[in-house]
Amino acid sequence: MKILDISPELRTSLPGSRSQILEEIEALVIEAETISPENSPSLDQLCSKIQNNHSRLNSASPLSKSEKLQIWKLSYRLWNACVDLSNYTGIHSSGNGVKISEQQAKLRQISADLLFLAGDVTGIPSPSLKSASFFYKTGLIWHDLKKFDLAASCFERATDLTAKIDVDQNSDGGERKFLLDLNLARSRTAWEVSERNLALTLLNRSKNILFGSPKSYRALANQYLMFGKLMLSNKLESAIKDSLKLMNEALDLCEKGLRISRRSDESLTLKALRSKSLRFIAAAHLQGGEFESVLKCIKVLREGDGDQHPASPVLAMNAWLALGRHREAEKELRGMVVDIPEGIWLSAIEAYFQAAGVAGAETVKEVFLGLLGRCHVSAGVAVRVVHRIIGSGGSAIGGGGGGIDWSLVRAKVVAELVSDDRVMALFNSEEAAKEKTTMHALLWNCGADHFRSKKYEISAEMFEKSMLYIPYNEENIMLRAKGFRVLCLCHLCLSLLDQAQEFIDEAEKLQPNVACALLKFKVYLQKKDENGAIKQMQSMASCPDFTPEFLSLSAHEAIACQSLPVAVESLTNLLNFYSLGKSMPTPEVVVLRTLVTILSQEPTNEKEILKFAKQAKKRICELGPESFFGKGEVGRREKNWFAVNSWNIGTRAGKENKFEICAEFLESAAEFYGASIDDEVEEEITMVCKSLILSVSATIAAEKSRNSPLPESDVKRAIALLDRAGKILTKISSKVQMVDNGAAIEPMIFFIHTFNAYDLRGRLENGATQQLQLVKSFASSKACTPEYLLQIGLCASQSPRPNPEAANFALNACLSSLLASPSPDYKTIALIIRKLIMLAGFSMGDTDDEVYSVYKQAFRIMVGLKEGEYPMEEGKWLATTAWNRAAMPVRLGQIAIARRWINIGLELGGHVKGMEGYRECMEEFVSGFDEKFYGHVDKDTGGGNSSSATQLVL
Numbered sequence: 001m002k003i004l005d006i007s008p009e010l011r012t013s014l015p016g017s018r019s020q021i022l023e024e025i026e027a028l029v030i031e032a033e034t035i036s037p038e039n040s041p042s043l044d045q046l047c048s049k050i051q052n053n054h055s056r057l058n059s060a061s062p063l064s065k066s067e068k069l070q071i072w073k074l075s076y077r078l079w080n081a082c083v084d085l086s087n088y089t090g091i092h093s094s095g096n097g098v099k100i101s102e103q104q105a106k107l108r109q110i111s112a113d114l115l116f117l118a119g120d121v122t123g124i125p126s127p128s129l130k131s132a133s134f135f136y137k138t139g140l141i142w143h144d145l146k147k148f149d150l151a152a153s154c155f156e157r158a159t160d161l162t163a164k165i166d167v168d169q170n171s172d173g174g175e176r177k178f179l180l181d182l183n184l185a186r187s188r189t190a191w192e193v194s195e196r197n198l199a200l201t202l203l204n205r206s207k208n209i210l211f212g213s214p215k216s217y218r219a220l221a222n223q224y225l226m227f228g229k230l231m232l233s234n235k236l237e238s239a240i241k242d243s244l245k246l247m248n249e250a251l252d253l254c255e256k257g258l259r260i261s262r263r264s265d266e267s268l269t270l271k272a273l274r275s276k277s278l279r280f281i282a283a284a285h286l287q288g289g290e291f292e293s294v295l296k297c298i299k300v301l302r303e304g305d306g307d308q309h310p311a312s313p314v315l316a317m318n319a320w321l322a323l324g325r326h327r328e329a330e331k332e333l334r335g336m337v338v339d340i341p342e343g344i345w346l347s348a349i350e351a352y353f354q355a356a357g358v359a360g361a362e363t364v365k366e367v368f369l370g371l372l373g374r375c376h377v378s379a380g381v382a383v384r385v386v387h388r389i390i391g392s393g394g395s396a397i398g399g400g401g402g403g404i405d406w407s408l409v410r411a412k413v414v415a416e417l418v419s420d421d422r423v424m425a426l427f428n429s430e431e432a433a434k435e436k437t438t439m440h441a442l443l444w445n446c447g448a449d450h451f452r453s454k455k456y457e458i459s460a461e462m463f464e465k466s467m468l469y470i471p472y473n474e475e476n477i478m479l480r481a482k483g484f485r486v487l488c489l490c491h492l493c494l495s496l497l498d499q500a501q502e503f504i505d506e507a508e509k510l511q512p513n514v515a516c517a518l519l520k521f522k523v524y525l526q527k528k529d530e531n532g533a534i535k536q537m538q539s540m541a542s543c544p545d546f547t548p549e550f551l552s553l554s555a556h557e558a559i560a561c562q563s564l565p566v567a568v569e570s571l572t573n574l575l576n577f578y579s580l581g582k583s584m585p586t587p588e589v590v591v592l593r594t595l596v597t598i599l600s601q602e603p604t605n606e607k608e609i610l611k612f613a614k615q616a617k618k619r620i621c622e623l624g625p626e627s628f629f630g631k632g633e634v635g636r637r638e639k640n641w642f643a644v645n646s647w648n649i650g651t652r653a654g655k656e657n658k659f660e661i662c663a664e665f666l667e668s669a670a671e672f673y674g675a676s677i678d679d680e681v682e683e684e685i686t687m688v689c690k691s692l693i694l695s696v697s698a699t700i701a702a703e704k705s706r707n708s709p710l711p712e713s714d715v716k717r718a719i720a721l722l723d724r725a726g727k728i729l730t731k732i733s734s735k736v737q738m739v740d741n742g743a744a745i746e747p748m749i750f751f752i753h754t755f756n757a758y759d760l761r762g763r764l765e766n767g768a769t770q771q772l773q774l775v776k777s778f779a780s781s782k783a784c785t786p787e788y789l790l791q792i793g794l795c796a797s798q799s800p801r802p803n804p805e806a807a808n809f810a811l812n813a814c815l816s817s818l819l820a821s822p823s824p825d826y827k828t829i830a831l832i833i834r835k836l837i838m839l840a841g842f843s844m845g846d847t848d849d850e851v852y853s854v855y856k857q858a859f860r861i862m863v864g865l866k867e868g869e870y871p872m873e874e875g876k877w878l879a880t881t882a883w884n885r886a887a888m889p890v891r892l893g894q895i896a897i898a899r900r901w902i903n904i905g906l907e908l909g910g911h912v913k914g915m916e917g918y919r920e921c922m923e924e925f926v927s928g929f930d931e932k933f934y935g936h937v938d939k940d941t942g943g944g945n946s947s948s949a950t951q952l953v954l
Contacts, residue, residue: 217257750783
């Protein structure tokens with residue numbers, strides 16, 4: 001057995017093994033030479049295999065000269081294969097081009113590593129430099145691929161390989177150029193990984209290897225300028241100084257390069273870079289606020305080379321503007337060359353416009369129109385100009401005295417620009433159709449912004465200018481109609497009603513729809529033509545795109561214009577759609593509430609309000625309270641609104657003696673309060689009761705005011721309402737005391753209920769018994785007071801349909817209550833006594849004893865009273881009528897009865913002040929009466945001859 005068979009790991013140390021590895025590498029190189037982008041995924045495997053063999057070869061024993069030469073050739077073949085593949089990929093690029101480039105970079109890296117492995121090869125000049133060039137070129141590829149760590153590694157290895165090269169003035173120019181390029185590339189990579197100090201150090205070292213060619217100066221200057229530009233782009237104050245140092249280095253190198261330049265082409269490129277450096281130095285000064293330095297740089301540019309770069313006048317203009325020299329800035333703006341890029345020109349326009357303000361608006365317009373005359377300008381450029389002017393920031397600028405609206409100034413400039421015939425001509429071709437649409441959108445949006453800001457005049461102008469960019473064809477009829485509608489709206493806001501009418505008429509010709517109808521409606525409203533507005537509103541329903549929501553909008557517009565009849569008509573029409581069961585955007589209860597609110601503004605609209613209140617009651621019955629009012633707290637609020645509103649209108653109508661209206665509103669209030677949403681509230685039940693009772697009171701008051709009795713049907717209906725209220729009264733009085741709180745019923749309401757029920761029941765047959773029961777029930781209630789009983793008693797005794805029993809009961813109950821009082825009202829007591837005497841005297845089937853008992857009771861009341869406490873006139877009346885009642889019994893010979901009346905009259909007269917003269921007459925008559933009758937007739941039996949008693953007349 002051979003040693004190789006025992007220890008395979010030793011094979012790599014043997015010469016035959018290196019040969020095998022080289023054969024494998026050659027085979028892989030051949031494969032690389034035949035590979036194409038179509039089978040590029042195999043590059044991954046190929047790179048892995050070559051890298052593996054390179055590692056094996058690197059660990060082998062020192063290579064022979066022939067092996068080094070073979071590796072050198074294989075490295076070059078692999079590099080050339082990568083070059084071919086890159087060239088083919090550049091022509092036939094594919095979607096995964098970046099990935100292919102990364103694999104090629106790996107192959108190039110392997111090629112450079114193989115060349116480094118070969119080292120010095122006999123017969124090949126400068127092998128280290130060639131190996132370094134491979135690493136340099138591979139590093140450039142890694143840099144482009146953003147693999148900065150791999151790029152830095154390649155550049156460092158290339159630098160190590162060139163470290164032994166002695167560079168002096170006699171050195172080969174190619175070597176010096178390569179070293180400079182390597183230094184610059186390594187500096188760029190260091191900059192990318194934020195190693196700024198290393199990058200600048202490498203640039204400074206590069207000054208020592210500059211060879212006597214202007215190109216080398218230009219390359220190093222260009223790198224200094226690039227770093228300066230990157231620093232300036234940070235826009236940090238601290239970076240401006242550093243960027244200026246780098247740009248000045250670039251400028252200095254350009255000057256040195258020009259001094260050694262011998263060819264015109266080299267001088268031209270250096271001069272261009274010099275001008276570029278000066279412009280960026282000027283830009284840095286502008287950013288740093290050194291405006292005088294900016295102008296010096298521009299002056300040097302123009303004096304030296306006659307600089308015509310488009311950025312130069314922009315820089316100068318900005319510097320002049322910053323110094324407040326607007327006239328010089330305007331000269332720079334007007335002097336811009338024809339072929340200036342539009343981006344720079346637009347930026348200059350914006351800067352000048354924003355700084356110069358109103359004074360520069362005309363200049364901007366003239367400059368743009370002048371540009372149209374000097375060169376070809378496309379529709380797209382015009383769109384971008386308008387977009388830049390409209391879309392830039394700024395709200396107010398100074399100038400012309402006081403603050404000026406910046407957006408308004410912009411809009412006016414744009415309006416003048418877009419209406420110019422030369423600008424409009426740019427959009428006449430079919431190729432500019434897209435730009436024409438864009439221009440219309442820009443102007444439309446500008447008009448909409450101003451409309452939202454309530455700048456209606458400029459808004460109308462912008463909308464009008466936007467219509468210049470609407471093609472006259474069938475496809476854009478709707479857009480033109482929309483433009484006329486919005487112009488109508490603008491002129492409405494400006495109160496230019498005739499113009500608004502013209503625009504909406506044009507819109508209607510193009511596209512009749514409900515939007516046109518609504519705008520015509522607004523015109524009629526503002527013209528105060530309510531009849532025209534109502535007709536226009538009614539015609540909306542015939543529009544194909546009509547929805548009920550437009551009636552709601554009409555009502556809102558009418559309310560805003562204080563045209564209440566039109567608003568009422570709109571909402572009334574809207575109500576018709578709810579009965580159809582459609583889904584509506586606004587709840588029906590809201591529409592009815594709005595109607596009532598509008599009508600309530602005029603006190604004479606009670607009947608109209610009542611009509612809608614009745615409609616609300618009808619809809620409650622049809623839909624149910626919760627479906628009509630809504631559920632929960634929302635429903636309760638709506639219900640209470642209608643209830644309270646009906647109550648307030650009803651009570652106000654009652655105070656104004658509009659009793660019929662009052663009765664109907666209060667009855668409606670009872671219905672609204674009684675509508676059930678969730679749980680019943682006791683306060684609402686109380687209001688139902690009060691509303692019913694007062695509604696009946698108003699009905700009775702209306703009857704009296706028109707002096708026409710209620711029909712029997714109305715009487716029965718009123719009784720039914722009172723019966724319903726009576727049940728609530730019974731329910732409430734059993735729960736709460738008669739106290740002043742939200743759930744209690746005032747005693748007055750109890751009285752009114754009893755009083756009205758007494759009145760109405762007296763109009764029916766067999767109502768007297770029910771009347772008496774009502775009075776007795778009321779007398780036993782806590783709401784009863786003497787005053788209420790007195791009123792009931794007087795009504796029962798004096799009404800066209802008297803009820804003596806009820807009157808007698810009420811008056812006696814009242815008298816008892818008054819007498820039980822700590823301080824009785826004797827004036828009222830005297831009145832009651834008189835009424836009781838009259839009732840007892842005129843009642844059918846009464847006896848003398850009943851009347852006498854009333855007089856006797858009056859006497860007992862008067863006994864013990866202070867003088868004058870009992871009304872004197874009533875006392876005289878009692879004494880006189882009692883005395884005079886003896887006349888008839890005397891004539892009839894009823895001596896005992898006569899004597900009783902004589903005695904009570906005499907007793908009453910003794911307690912009344914002012915009857916002294918009458919008393920003497922009465923006593924004289926009594927003496928004669930006793931002498932005449934008791935001397936001949938037994939006083940217990942009566943009888944005897946009749947005689948006339950002396951009549952007392954007060």
